Amino acid sequence: MRLRKKTWARPELEACNFFIINPSQYKGKWREAFNNNNPIYLELGCGKGTFIAVHGSENPDINYLAIDIKDEVLVLAKRNIEKAYDEKGLEVNNLKFMAQEISLINDVFSEEDIVDRIYINFCNPWPKKKHKKRRLTHSKQLEKYKQFLAKGAKIYFKTDDDDLFNESLEYFKESGFEIEYITYDLHKSDFEGNVRTEHENMFSEQGINIKFLIAKR
Structure with a gap:
């Protein structure tokens, strides 16, 4: 669903002290x-921020970075992050977020920026063959x-899309990653600590x- 442009979104983001x-x-x-x-943990495609808000507010000794591209989505993430921290009586000191095209990730990260974990949750599956290189797991x-x-x-990846998941398995292997854990039904698996996103519940x-x-890796 395409979000309508909100002219007030960018000013609200720029007034936020944890927005880059x-x-x-x-x-x-x-x-x-x-x-x-x-340690630095990175979420690619944070959407409305519910996932990163929970992780960040529960793990003050980890630094979290969240990325998405649309101001209209990021401003909702800002509010969800503030709400999660406020409910715990915390300041947002260990989390920052930004608007950035993920395909150009190396414009903002270099080999000096050592990231210990990446989260990719319900990214665009780009099902057409000509678009598959746009996948965040390609x-x-x-x-x-x-x-x-x-x-x-480690990269933590979850999706609803069967084709994306199965083809991503091959992408990871091609790039020299070891599959440490895998399940085709997360909610019935033995994995502990899952934070559900809005898409996940839907x-x-x-x-x-x-x-x-x-x-x-």
């Missing part, structure tokens, strides 16, 4: 943005992530199994 207006300025020095040496993208992923770092209510894997 110009992410390229931190390329090679994301730890300076947090002013500590805690080998072309995985090679970009490897520029800043730590050795032993697909589950439709009777669609959630596919999930952990790939280790």
Whole structure:
């Protein structure tokens, strides 16, 4: 669904102290943005921010970065993040988010930016053959992530889409990742600590199994 342009979204984002207006300025020095040496976890395509809000507010010793492209979505993420932290009586000190085209991820991250985990939740499946290289799990993208992923770092990936999931398995293997964990029905699996997203609940209510894997570099 296409969101209507909201002229007030950008001003609200720019007034937020954990929104990064110009992410390229931190390329090679994301730890300076947090002013500590805690691990960095990155969510690609954070949507309305419900997933990262839960993780961030529950894990103050981990630095979280969230990326999406539309101001109209990111402003909702901002509000959900603030709400989650406020409910726990916390300041948003360990989470930052930004507007960035993920296909150009290497414009804002370099090999000096050591990321320990990536989350990819319900990304666009791009089912047409000519569009598959746009997938966030495509080998072309995985090679970009490897520029800043730590050795032993993990990618957590979940989706409702069977074709995307099965083809992503091949992408990970092609790019030298080890599949550490896999399930074709996350909600009936033994995996602990899953944070459900809005899309996840929607697909589950439709009777669609959630596919999930952990790939280790």
